[in-house]
Amino acid sequence: MKISMGTVGFAVPIVAGVVLALIGHPAVQLPPPSPAVAATPAASGFALKSVSVELPVSDVVFPGGAKADAIAANCLSCHSAGMVLTQPDLAKAAWTGIVEKMIHAYKAPVAEADVAAIVDYLQETRGAK
């Protein structure tokens, strides 16, 4: 489902009252600036509560069937596919650089034999035309 701009209105501002009061009164007295850092002795306690949450798992897969085997086998351990698939169209040299960075800077365990197939896949799906 796509939400088109035309069908929905602007968010109603919580500050509408303040804003409207200012219209047409450019000389209006604005409140004085608050000090950058205000220190108070920690008198009134602030209680923190333990947290337990669950993070969702990604269901995004690299499309393309067998062509995606190499990228699926090597590129999903540290991050899900979403950000890879939303990259702009990049030159092959840029894709090679990214795969090299994953291996050398971030220690991605990628079989040397798979590098070419991964770069080819990226070039085909998100390569500069």
Next chain:
Amino acid sequence: MIVSGAAWAQNPTTPATIDLPLPGGPDERVITTAFPQKGPMILQRTRPPLLETPFEVFDRGVFTPNDAFYVRWHWAVIPTEIDVDTFRLSVRGHVDKELSLSLKEIVDGLPRVELAAVNQCSGNSRGFTEPRVAGAQWANGAMGNAKWMGVKLRDLLDRAGIKPGAVAVRFAGLDEPVMSDAPKFMKSLSLDHARDGEVMIAYAMNGEQLPLLNGFPLRLVVPGWYSTYWVKMLDRIEVLSAPDESFWTKNAYLIPDTPGADMKPGQAGVAMVPINKMVPRSFITNLKAGGTLKAGTKNLVRGIAFGGVTGVKNVDLSMDGGATWLPTVLGRDEGKYSFRQWQAEVAPAVGDLALMVRCTNDDGLAQPLANNWNPSGFMHNGIETVRVKVA
């Protein structure tokens, strides 16, 4: 970038999507409600999470609600359970006395400070960088403003006692890389910066404890500096006697050492330095590209601005491509590191109208007309233009 809550609630099985207008695409993103302590967010990546704030949130006031505050993690091993009774923050390294503090000792034992400050990803708006560059393809929603409450880093460092010869302070959190030989996410500040009395350790934002994904229970707040320094789930502070040579400080988050971090694609021999102070930005929040204004009457134009490393001096609006600029009225000043609301009234003639907005900060630095370019798409801050119809 307007999305109606009701519209997707009607049909929960089909995810709502949004088109970020990124030049050349791909620009469709899912609006997700699947993340804990978060409302609808623009999904940039599920694991580790990259969640963008829907832009209409910025029209609702200068403070970004915690459940709409953007999220950015580097490594996927993120604890999902935090016990406030066993959590400890350690201070180690070049200090007289190493510390291991409970949350209670931090909250009750040190003077409390409050500060409104913008937290903005170094790569906010990267998706608009042209020619396009790799990285998280954010539109303008990788930023937020909160009232942070916590303690001064200086107070904590003083309690540990800094030994002579210390030069920097390094920060790290509970998140870990997936591969054990990969570089843990850590950032450092010079000792002088760390002790400036403004850098703080926050245990609350907007009056509540931090959402886990924004760094519960403790987050470093580095006012006026990009978010990469605002280490989340902060649990270790290390005072260093030599400059930090580790990956995320020395090799990542580098910008060209040029005005506005600007260079030419492919330009050789440019010195690179760690990203640091933020630069001014401003946005129109109550109008969208393609929207309409009424001819023959006054129309309210409103938005937010921030000065970066200092306050907002003024925000100006242009309706003639930047030839002339009209002053706007600034809203309440929440402090120099905060978003500041601005507004103006315009009575344009029928036709196409390009509204441009420009912030000048208290150092006299104004947003440039053209966007910068650098290989990582950092520090984007060109003047924003919104094209509307007047009818």
